[in-house]
Each structure stands twice: as C-alpha cells, then as structure tokens.
Amino acid sequence: MLKQTVIQHTALAKSGGATRIASLLYEGLxxxxxxxxxxxxxSENPGDRLISPEKAARAxxxxxxxxxxxxxDPAAFLSSLPKQTKVIITLHDTQMITGGCSYPLSCTHFDKKCFDPCPRKFPDSETVRKKNISALLxxxxxxxxPSSWLARLTRKADKHISVKIIPNGIPWxxxxxDKKKARKKLGLHPSSKVVLxxxxxxxxxxxxxxxxxxxYWNMIKTKVPEAVGFAIGGDKNxxxxxxxxxxYVDRRMLRQFMLAADVFAYPTLADNHPLVxxxxxxxxxxxVSYAVGGVVEQIASGVNGILVPPYExxxxxDKVSNLLNNQxxxxxxxxxxxxxxxxxxxNIRMTNNYIKIYDNLAYF
Structure with missing residues (x-):
C-alpha cells in the first residue's frame, strides 16, 4: 500500500475541542x-488571512x-473536495446537523427539522440544515x-446517516x-478548599x-466560608x-490549577464529550456537572464525580459544597x-481506533 496522506482539517488553527483532537491525531499519526x-x-493570529472552505478543500x-x-461552511468544504477523496467526519457538536446552533438545548425546532423562522435567528436555518445533511450523505x-448522545441526535436528524462512536482521548x-506540590507552586495553603x-x-x-x-460561587461561599474559587478562561484578571x-492560561498552567484543586465545578448546559x-x-x-449530553458517559455519579439534574x-x-467539605x-x-x-x-487508544478507519478507507 502506498503511504497516504491524512488531512486533519479544522476551521481554526488554535483553540477548541475539535482543534485539540485534530492536533492529537496529527501527532499520533x-x-x-x-x-x-x-x-x-x-487562525487566532490577527495578521493571518482567512482561507475560504472551498479554497482549503481544493488544496x-x-x-x-x-x-x-x-x-x-462544511457543506461548501465537502462539495469542493477533489473527486474520489475519501472522507471521515468527526462531529464535535451539532452544527453539521442543524441550521446553525451548536446544541439544540430545549429548541423544539430541531424535532421539526429546523423549520423557519429560527427562534435563535440563524438565517435560512432549514435550508442550511438540508444543505449540511445532504453534504454529509x-x-x-x-x-x-465521540459520544452515544450525539450519535443518537445525528440519526434523529436523518435516519440515513450511519454513525460510529470513538470516544475522545487525551495524553494520560x-x-x-502530588497535590501538595501543585498548591505550593500556586501559593495555596495545603489545607485550602479550592474549586475551579x-x-x-x-x-x-x-x-x-x-x-x-x-x-454559583456566592452559594458555595455561603456554605463553605473558607473556600477559594478560580474562574479560568476569560479575558482579564x-x-x-x-x-x-x-x-486564558496555557495547558501546563491549567494542569497546575487542576492538580491543586479539590473540585471542578462544570455547570455545562450542553456538551458532547468534553475534553475538560x-x-x-x-x-x-x-x-461536578449537570447530567447533559455525553457528560453522562464520562461521569459515573458518586464514583468518579457527581451528576446533577440539569439546571438545578x-x-x-450543594453538591460542590459537600465535596469541598469532604476532601x-x-x-x-x-x-x-x-x-x-x-x-x-x-489518546493512544483513540488514535489507534481512527487508524483502523483510515486503513479501511485506504484499502478500498
């Protein structure tokens, strides 16, 4: 078999779960x-020019x-690829099966095939949805x-779409x-009660x-007066x-905060298979997270974390506070x-699972 090229393509060169997975596969291959x-x-560099999806595909x-x-524009990208190109698509959210939204949440229009007018004001949502799904097929x-949850939504969007499941993976x-060493590096007291x-x-x-x-922090602080909280990922100190x-901090520094903390408070409203x-x-x-999307496939409540009924x-x-009080x-x-x-x-297991897919495509 000739050595083939695998193109890991993303909209952005930096940031986001899709880019991180593409980068991990790039390194693994x-x-x-x-x-x-x-x-x-x-890219996120101000001086870099935007390349259109069509131009990226034709290259x-x-x-x-x-x-x-x-x-x-996934439909434009897919339709501009050279003929006979073999394609794999990893769905990192629902944008490729909806009229524009990353997650439908409580929107009833997803069940109605995104009929216009879109309550979230995405223009021509039903036309966009049809175009995206046609391009997939x-x-x-x-x-x-990466999750059974998103696979089910995808099949619901169109029964003709076949979906395989490969969970996300990261370096482990x-x-x-040592938590004490991480706290010392950050200047935190060894007995601090830390939530991220x-x-x-x-x-x-x-x-x-x-x-x-x-x-959330005010409720937690009332129950755990000695708690220390960090909110990471914004644009200012x-x-x-x-x-x-x-x-935003780099991955090495983020790891130090995670090593130093007691509880990760993650009140996500919707998620696929979050890397965080x-x-x-x-x-x-x-x-501690809401029981939404693919999060329920990662957390076994009471075993490796806690799931909370959505939006309670x-x-x-209370759950975050109880864990802080029970280190x-x-x-x-x-x-x-x-x-x-x-x-x-x-990530090694994830990469190997994808290589099996590449092998099947390369031989046929």
Whole structure:
C-alpha cells in the first residue's frame, strides 16, 4: 500500500475541542504509515488571512484521506473536495446537523427539522440544515461521534446517516501527581478548599453557564466560608474576595490549577464529550456537572464525580459544597476518575481506533 496522506482539517488553527483532537491525531499519526497534515481556514493570529472552505478543500492533494473536524461552511468544504477523496467526519457538536446552533438545548425546532423562522435567528436555518445533511450523505463519509448522545441526535436528524462512536482521548500520565506540590507552586495553603470553574471564554461562555458562575460561587461561599474559587478562561484578571478570575492560561498552567484543586465545578448546559472533564480526571480532580449530553458517559455519579439534574442551580451548589467539605471523598472520586479514565480515554487508544478507519478507507 502506498503511504497516504491524512488531512486533519479544522476551521481554526488554535483553540477548541475539535482543534485539540485534530492536533492529537496529527501527532499520533507521525509514527504511523500515514503522512499527516493539519490544515485550517483561519487562525487566532490577527495578521493571518482567512482561507475560504472551498479554497482549503481544493488544496487537498489527490489520493488523500480528509478528516474533517470543523469548518466555517462544511457543506461548501465537502462539495469542493477533489473527486474520489475519501472522507471521515468527526462531529464535535451539532452544527453539521442543524441550521446553525451548536446544541439544540430545549429548541423544539430541531424535532421539526429546523423549520423557519429560527427562534435563535440563524438565517435560512432549514435550508442550511438540508444543505449540511445532504453534504454529509453525498460525501459518503465515515461519520464519527465521540459520544452515544450525539450519535443518537445525528440519526434523529436523518435516519440515513450511519454513525460510529470513538470516544475522545487525551495524553494520560502514568501516575497521579502530588497535590501538595501543585498548591505550593500556586501559593495555596495545603489545607485550602479550592474549586475551579473553567471554560473557553470564561464568564462569557454561555453554554458553560459562565454568566452565572458568580451566583454559583456566592452559594458555595455561603456554605463553605473558607473556600477559594478560580474562574479560568476569560479575558482579564480580577479578584472579588476569594473569587479570582484568570484569563486564558496555557495547558501546563491549567494542569497546575487542576492538580491543586479539590473540585471542578462544570455547570455545562450542553456538551458532547468534553475534553475538560477528561483533563480534570487525568489530574485526579473530581468533577461536578449537570447530567447533559455525553457528560453522562464520562461521569459515573458518586464514583468518579457527581451528576446533577440539569439546571438545578441550588442542588449543583450543594453538591460542590459537600465535596469541598469532604476532601477525602473528593480525593477518592478523583482517584477513581484517574485510574478508570486512564483505561478508557488515552489518546493512544483513540488514535489507534481512527487508524483502523483510515486503513479501511485506504484499502478500498
């Protein structure tokens, strides 16, 4: 078999779960029999020019396997690929099966095939939905979902779409790190009770309840007066009492915060198979999350974290507070998450599962 090229394509060169998975696969394939390229349509560097989806697709070499993770216009990208291109698509949210939204949440229009007018004001939502789904089917792509939840939604969007499930994976350390050392590096007292809120966009992250983080914190602080809270991922540094807001930090520094914390508070309103929960588990950090989307496939409530009925804010704050007051239980859950997650969510396993798909495409 000739050595083929696998193109890992994303809309953005940096940030986001789709880009992270594409980058991990890019690195994992370097030691395989496949050449690999990470292509993209835009970066977060102000001086870089936007490349149209059509132009990015037309630049794909012949005899390549294209692995699409995201695009500004997936239908335009797929329809512009060279003929006979073999395609894999990983769905990281619902944008490729809706008229524009990343997650339908409580929108009843998803069940009605996004009939116009769209309540979220996406223009021509039903036309866009039809175009996206037609492109998925016409490309004859292998469709991958990291979660069973999104796979079910995809089949619901169109019964003709076949979906395989490959859970996300990340680099996983062999041993749990020392929490005391991490706290010392951050200047935290060894007995501190530390809770983290994390999301790209910080307190502006709507799907992650970012605008409500301070309300959650106030409820937690009332129940655990000695608690210290960090909100990570925004665009500025600020402090209100024991609640500290921190802008985007690199992955190494984020890991230090996760290692130092007792509880990861993740009041997400919708999610596929979030990498941030896997990252918390890889640090031995117990997550508390709403039982939405693919999160329920990651967290076994009471074992490696806690699931809360969706959008029950007071219950959520209570569960976080109870874990902060019971650090031994939090550590036990963190240990369960670390060891259990290491068996299921290593990036090596994810890469090998994708290589099987590439092999099937390369031979036929």
């Amino acid at each position: 370097k030691k395989s029999r496949y050449q690999t390229i990470h292509s993209f349509e835009a 794909v070499p012949e005899n390549s396997i294209v692995h699409l993770h995201s695009s500004a 016409d490309s004859e792509a292998v469709i991958i979902s 350390p062999e041993n749990m790190a 809120f994390i999301a790209h966009g910080g307190q502006s992250a709507g799907y992650k309840s970012g605008p409500d983080w301070k309300n 600020s402090r209100e009492g024991d609640f500290l807001s921190i802008p 929960i896997l990252e918390a588990m890889s640090c031995g950090l117990a997550p 804010k007071e219950i959520f704050a 031994r239980q939090a550590r036990e859950m963190g240990s369960q998450g670390f060891h259990g997650g290491g068996k299921k969510y290593k």
